[in-house]
Amino acid sequence: MPEPYCGRSYVERCSIQGTSWTHPQTLAGKGFDMIQITLSNGLRRFMPARWLVAIVVLFVLMAGFVRHSAGLGIAGLIRDLNGLSPFYAADAPWITGIMFLHMFTGAVLTLQAPLQLVGAIRRRSRRFHRWNGRAMIIFGLFTGFGGIVYATLRGTTGGLFMDISSTSYGILIFIAAVQTYRLARAKKWKQHERWGWRLSVLVISSWLYRMHYVIWDRLTGGWGVTPDMTGPFDRFQAWGYFLGYLLLLEIYFIYAQSRKKRGLARG
Numbered sequence: 001m002p003e004p005y006c007g008r009s010y011v012e013r014c015s016i017q018g019t020s021w022t023h024p025q026t027l028a029g030k031g032f033d034m035i036q037i038t039l040s041n042g043l044r045r046f047m048p049a050r051w052l053v054a055i056v057v058l059f060v061l062m063a064g065f066v067r068h069s070a071g072l073g074i075a076g077l078i079r080d081l082n083g084l085s086p087f088y089a090a091d092a093p094w095i096t097g098i099m100f101l102h103m104f105t106g107a108v109l110t111l112q113a114p115l116q117l118v119g120a121i122r123r124r125s126r127r128f129h130r131w132n133g134r135a136m137i138i139f140g141l142f143t144g145f146g147g148i149v150y151a152t153l154r155g156t157t158g159g160l161f162m163d164i165s166s167t168s169y170g171i172l173i174f175i176a177a178v179q180t181y182r183l184a185r186a187k188k189w190k191q192h193e194r195w196g197w198r199l200s201v202l203v204i205s206s207w208l209y210r211m212h213y214v215i216w217d218r219l220t221g222g223w224g225v226t227p228d229m230t231g232p233f234d235r236f237q238a239w240g241y242f243l244g245y246l247l248l249l250e251i252y253f254i255y256a257q258s259r260k261k262r263g264l265a266r267g
Contacts, residue, residue, distance in 0.1 A: 051120055055118065059111065059114075061211075062207055065207045065210055066107045066111060066207075069103045069106055072085065072087075073101065075100075076097075076099070076103070077097060077101065086157075087100065087103075087150075089154065099146060101142060102142065102143055102147055105139040105140075105143045106206055109136060109140060109143060110203060110207050112132055112135065112139070113136070114200070114204070115128075116132060116133060116136065117200055133180070133196070137181045140174070140177030140180075143173055144170045144173035144174030144177060145174060147166055147170030147173070148167050148170035148171060150166075151163050152167055156229075158228065158229035158230055161238060162238045165238040165239050166238075169202070169242050172202055172242065172246075173199070173203070176195055179195040180195040183195055194253060197249060204245075205242040205245055208241055209241040209242075212241060213225070213237070216233060
């Protein structure tokens with residue numbers, strides 16, 4: 001029997017005298033839909049692997065900074081580093097101890113922060129997310145407080161300008177840690193998530209500060225960088241390494257909220 005034709009247009013199913021027929025275009029369309037579904041499922045399965053690769057690469061890049069900061073922090077807490085480290089002050093042992101504790105907790109935070117930001121980890125291991133977050137709050141309080149104390153009482157290499165920026169950085173970490181914890185306790189999850197992002201960005205900024213210098217040195221040979229950290233690039237870095245990323249994060253929050261509102265308006 002010849003393939004039937006339905007007058008209005010080709011249709012998915014034609015039934016003529018009990019015989020069903022599917023047009024080739026429809027079969028092709030269904031095949032394309034199946035390919036889309038298969039690709040979508042494949043990409044969904046690939047997502048955890050993608051995040052795992054990203055985390056591993058990030059940890060490899062952070063390894064040198066974490067090893068140096070954690071190692072120096074531990075050494076300063078258990079050994080006499082007089083003459084071996086500019087952060088060691090024999091006449092102010094408690095300030096020295098706070099500074100080296102600040103280094104160690106900052107190094108640990110650098111490793112913790114990326115793990116808190118991965119959605120797959122939050123969804124699949126809520127217990128890990130909670131305990132890692134609690135540890136981040138504690139270490140964040142120590143790190144922020146340590147930076148404030150040292151910059152205020154001992155001063156930084158870059159003078160008053162850097163003293164103020166370092167103190168501000170410590171205050172922001174301290175505030176972000178408190179807010180993240182407070183909002184979690186209040187079960188205000190959206191606000192808690194945003195403050196968690198702010199805390200994580202601030203923490204990672206310490207590593208990015210060092211990376212900026214490495215990249216800048218490769219690009220310009222170190223233009224604007226001086227030993228006393230008062231050069232033009234040093235001045236920019238004093239504030240830019242954390243405020244710049246916080247600004248980008250706030251812009252992202254505004255964009256995401258605006259996009260959500262547009263979606264609700266269309267829906």
